Amino acid sequence: MSVTENLAIILAELSSNQRHIEEDDLQALVDEIVRARHIFLAGAGRSGVAVRGFANRLMHLGKSVSLVGDIASPHSHPGDLLIIGSGSGETESLVALARKAQRNSVTIGLITMDANSTLGQLADAVVVLPGVSPKLQGAAQVTSVQPMGSAFEQISFLCYDAIILELMQRLAETTDTMFPRHADLE
Template sequence: MSYNDVQNEIKAELSNTLESIDNDSVETLLKEIKQADKVFFVGVGRVLLSLQAVAKRLAHLGVKTYVVGQITEPAITDKDLLIVGSGSGESAFPLIIAKKAKQFDARVAHIGANPDCSMKDYSDHFVRIPVATKFNLPNETPSVQPMTSLFEQSLLLLGDSLALMLVREQNIDMHSLWEYHANLE
């Protein structure tokens, strides 16, 4: 199989997946982000890598973002939002952190694939990326890609979509965004 064949399959999967995400749930997540004083992110593995990129992109837009566990992480409060990335909604560390965040009355948004999961007990809002999880449940959309690659890719593009929505909604001058970009490189 050639590169062109494979990349076409991946693009088709991404397009179908992103089109399947509920617009209203994304709009609600954007509202939650805008209302929060600080936005925290938690995930594990490749999901965490996608969330770190989303946190960085939103920081470029002036959103106060923190990845749980980073050395400069401040306290979470009732004015903040925790965004949990977990396809299955069953990963232990994100579950523990979401439970802890609720103890401080923070809002919790879960971006995942499995609506019927343990994370629902701690989430105020859920955005479903309708793809296969590690459990391969009957209502999940399969992927030709290994493991849960489609979820992590879709999570990253969902984050970039949220960022572009913010840019357009707030009429942000794209060139001005460079003031938030790292400059010690």
């Protein structure tokens, strides 16, 4: 099999997986983003990489955002939102983070494969994305030719971009209005 054939298989998987995502859950997360005073974002591993890209686009929209663990991240307050990307919903450091956020009256949004996970039980808004992972125990799964959580991580990145498009409409933002917020000291 060739690399381009592999790419076609991956794209077909992602297209098929998209049909398993609940629009109402995505809209609930969008509502929380619009309401949030400040948005904290967190994720580990490749899910964390996707979350970082999402944080960047939220900043381009003019939202006040921070990546958890960054030295310039502010103190949390009620009215803030913590968005966590975690396929399994069981990453111990993220569970501890969510519990602290909950104690501080911070709303929690979660992008995961398992709504019944520990993080799923702590979150106020949960978006379940399909994927395959050896970490999942009993959650509904789809099949994939890709290793470990790749399908989840890819659909996460695409969903984050789809959320940005929805927010652009709601906030009357365009590429032209967002671009001046793009980093110039690179």
